[in-house]
Amino acid sequence: MSMSFGANLLRTFRVLGIGIFVLITFKFMFSKQILDCDTARPPMLTTSSLPLKTQEPFHFEGFTPVSVSLGANPAVLDRAMKAPGCQLPLLCAWSVATQVRDEEFLKTTATYHLFLRKQGDQKALDTGGSNFQHGPVGEQGLEVMRDRLNDLYEEKKLADLSLPLLSIPSNIHVIPMGAEPYFRRTLRDADMVLEGLWLAGVIPHHGSWLDFGGSHGRVTRVLASAFPQAEWHCSDPILDSIDWGKSNIQNVHFHQSEQDPPMSGFSSGQLDGVYAISIWSHYSEESALAWFHEMHRILKPGGILWFSTHGFQSINYGSLDGAVQKSHREEMLAALYLTGFFYFPMFGAKGDWHLSDGAQGTKWGFAAMTTEWLAARLLNVDRRWTLLYFGPGRNEKNQDVYVLRRT
Numbered sequence: 001m002s003m004s005f006g007a008n009l010l011r012t013f014r015v016l017g018i019g020i021f022v023l024i025t026f027k028f029m030f031s032k033q034i035l036d037c038d039t040a041r042p043p044m045l046t047t048s049s050l051p052l053k054t055q056e057p058f059h060f061e062g063f064t065p066v067s068v069s070l071g072a073n074p075a076v077l078d079r080a081m082k083a084p085g086c087q088l089p090l091l092c093a094w095s096v097a098t099q100v101r102d103e104e105f106l107k108t109t110a111t112y113h114l115f116l117r118k119q120g121d122q123k124a125l126d127t128g129g130s131n132f133q134h135g136p137v138g139e140q141g142l143e144v145m146r147d148r149l150n151d152l153y154e155e156k157k158l159a160d161l162s163l164p165l166l167s168i169p170s171n172i173h174v175i176p177m178g179a180e181p182y183f184r185r186t187l188r189d190a191d192m193v194l195e196g197l198w199l200a201g202v203i204p205h206h207g208s209w210l211d212f213g214g215s216h217g218r219v220t221r222v223l224a225s226a227f228p229q230a231e232w233h234c235s236d237p238i239l240d241s242i243d244w245g246k247s248n249i250q251n252v253h254f255h256q257s258e259q260d261p262p263m264s265g266f267s268s269g270q271l272d273g274v275y276a277i278s279i280w281s282h283y284s285e286e287s288a289l290a291w292f293h294e295m296h297r298i299l300k301p302g303g304i305l306w307f308s309t310h311g312f313q314s315i316n317y318g319s320l321d322g323a324v325q326k327s328h329r330e331e332m333l334a335a336l337y338l339t340g341f342f343y344f345p346m347f348g349a350k351g352d353w354h355l356s357d358g359a360q361g362t363k364w365g366f367a368a369m370t371t372e373w374l375a376a377r378l379l380n381v382d383r384r385w386t387l388l389y390f391g392p393g394r395n396e397k398n399q400d401v402y403v404l405r406r407t
Ligand SMILES: C[S@@+](CC[C@H](N)C(=O)[O-])C[C@H]1O[C@@H](n2cnc3c(N)ncnc32)[C@H](O)[C@@H]1O
Pocket: 173, 174, 175, 189, 212, 213, 214, 215, 216, 218, 219, 236, 237, 238, 258, 259, 260, 276, 277, 278, 279, 352, 353, 355, 364
């Protein structure tokens, strides 16, 4: 009895010992795999020719908590209350992307640079006692400067800055702007691009830059006038926009681009940066990826891609009367949660601005993406891009802003 008890005990210990050995071996192998995976670093980034504020790899701008955002801005409460989808916390959380007030940034804006260039003309700058030559710019100062520059533009007093008053015929493409004057909104959009770049640590005052899908050169010409040391290009598939831009805007290089890649007008590694205001907000999933790859080709190593597109924040915005995606809100929400991408052929077969995509509107319509989709389908695939900055709702509290660096 005691013999067999002892033998059993011995057998138990042996089995336990083998078990523990097997467990430790497995744990070691398994954790080593994870460790290998974790330590597989992305390749070193090539330094760009662009001046960089910081080399920080990624700046994520999180959603502002509801209570804070609502408390901080009653206008936001008004809009958020209109959102019937408020049962979901994310939908209620307007990001309220507050504009950068950093004095250093304000002095890199197109508005400030154009204003400075008018400083010789003190009479033109007289804004009723405000003097911007001394003291800080301040966000309020920037708004006043935009008002003043808009007046000067409409009074045809910015021609010396290569910004003559343009009379744009109704057959030439211009984005819808609501009540805000054309030039004022354009100044804001130019500064919006600069703001995202600034938050990503990039200052585009030199190098060669492309406004991809830049229409008739609306934003391009403001940046070209503010930063004449850089080289500015504008591409768009609508021939009328490009031809009109060529005839009316002298300091921008215009290119008619193809609706699908490749872009014949640009050689590999030609550009320091590309920005695209509301372009990926239209591409189907396949086209979005194809165009990211094309941007990779035409950018220099270390080059920058700024783009804005719809995302979760647009669902909140889309609940507002008149928003283009209102009827597709639920479908869009489900698609973003399930797959990270949403597309519907908003323009149908006839196309946007009569520019049919040749595929029954299946390539260019209404699109939205999540950061997870971008990470899974682009950033993590072969590490050809690094995400430098993500700002939800930074384009008119609707589209998200992304800044990528080509590796
Ligand atoms: C929403 S508008 C934005 C225009 C311009 N970025 C702006 O802010 O004034 C979209 C622009 O994309 C252009 N576009 C249409 N199809 C395109 C395509 N397949 N690739 C690039 N741009 C396209 C349109 O002609 C139009 O100028």
